[in-house]
Amino acid sequence: MTGAGPERAGDGLEAALKESRPNHIVAIGLCGGLNPADPIGAYAIPEELVAGYDDAVYACAPWPGVKAHGRLLSVGKLAATPQEKSRLRALHHARWVDMETFAWASVAERHGIPLTAIRVIVDGAWDYIPTWRVRKSWASVLTLVAHAWVAHRRLRAIGPRILCAR
Numbered sequence: 001m002t003g004a005g006p007e008r009a010g011d012g013l014e015a016a017l018k019e020s021r022p023n024h025i026v027a028i029g030l031c032g033g034l035n036p037a038d039p040i041g042a043y044a045i046p047e048e049l050v051a052g053y054d055d056a057v058y059a060c061a062p063w064p065g066v067k068a069h070g071r072l073l074s075v076g077k078l079a080a081t082p083q084e085k086s087r088l089r090a091l092h093h094a095r096w097v098d099m100e101t102f103a104w105a106s107v108a109e110r111h112g113i114p115l116t117a118i119r120v121i122v123d124g125a126w127d128y129i130p131t132w133r134v135r136k137s138w139a140s141v142l143t144l145v146a147h148a149w150v151a152h153r154r155l156r157a158i159g160p161r162i163l164c165a166r
Helices: 006-019 082-092 101-110 140-165
Strands: 025-033 048-051 057-059 071-074 096-098 115-123
Touching (some): 025 140
Parallel strands (some): 048 071
């Protein structure tokens, strides 16, 4: 657990690597969907990561028995509206969005450790992230709670699959 956002994610992983040096990092967590066809709770296992702030690209390491596909975009702030998600998808040709994975990949690469990303979609391309500033987003509070429950169940299912793959 490193915290939300690219800076906390990078700093958190750097601190963790001072304590322990794994031979592979699996970045497990939540992401937003940018493709309207992807359902809530779907696994996002990208073959490629892109940094939204400078368009740097990272090729994810393969994981036994897991088929990677698509591109995950890491950004510095939440993609909070369907319009913003649509814009990011078109601009970066990405299927998913988060705020941490590229930062983890950058740290892992500096340390010579391969990284695989396995994320779960918690908000869809059509969803608003609730904010008090946007009245249209207020109804999303309940929707996001339900989506979080689905994503949590999917995340819990990942652990045994990863442990059995090695």
